[in-house]
Amino acid sequence: MRKSTFISVLLGLCLVACNSEFEKIRTGGNAEQIYEKAMEYYDAGDYLKAQTLYELILNSFRGTAKAEDLAFKYAYTHYYQGSYLLSAHYFENFSNTYTSSEKREEADYMIAYSNYLLSPTFRLDQQNTTKAIEQFQLFINTYPNSDRVATSNELIEEMRKKLETKAFAQGKLYYDLKAYNASIHSFENLLKDFPETEDAEEIRFLILKASFLFAENSFFERQAERYETAMGKYADFQKKFPSSKYMPEAREMLNQTRAKLKIHTQDERYQVTSAGL
16 A cells, blocks of 8 residues: 555545544433543634534533633634624623633733724724724723723724725716715815814815815805805914925915906895986
C-alpha cells in the first residue's frame, strides 16, 4: 500500500471513530459526560461540536456552579463561528443573568464588539453600526477604568467615520440628482452630527453651490428669496474659509447672485410703478 493511501485511510478511520464517539456522547444522555466532552471540543477549537453538546446540557446545569462558565462559553461558540447576531444575544443574556460575574465586563464588551462586526459597508443600512456605538459607549460609561476603553473609543471613532461617509454620500447623491434643497438639508445635518469633520470646507462649499443652483432652478417668483439665502451661505463660507481653494468659484456665484437680485429689484420697481399708473 502506498504511503499516501495509507495515511488517507488512517485519517478516514480516525474521522469515523471521532464522529462515532461524538454521537455516542451526544445520544448517551449522561450530562456529566456531555459536559466534559463539550469542554474538550471547546478547548480544541471545535466550536460546532462544543455548541451542539452545550445545547443539550444548558438546562441540566442551570443553578449549579458550572452554569456560568457554560453560558459564557456557549456565547463564544457563536462568536467563533461568525454568528455575531447570536453571539451578541447570548452575551447579553449572560450579562443580564450573571450580574455579579467576573466575566460580565468581557461579556458586555463582546455585545458591542459582535455588533461592530455586523456593521456593514457605509452604503448599506447602518442600524448595527449605530447599535454598536451605543453599546460601546455604554461599556465605557459602565467600566471607565477598563483596559478595553481605549479600543472601544477607537472603534467608536471608526464607526462614526463610516456614518459620516454615508451622510456625505447621501448629500452628494441629492446634489448630483439636482435635488438641491434636499442636498442642503442633508449636508447641514451632517455638520450638526459631525462638527469635527475634516470635510467641512467642501461641505460648506457644496451647501453654497446647492443654494445658488436651487435659486437658479426656481420659478421666477421664488428666486429672489432663494438668492438671498444663497448670499447668506456665501457669507458663512467666506467667514469660515476665507482662503479656500473654492473661493474663486464662490465669488463668481456671488457676483451672479447680485446680478440676478438686481434684476429682481428692477422688476419689483417696475411692477410698483405700473400699479401706480
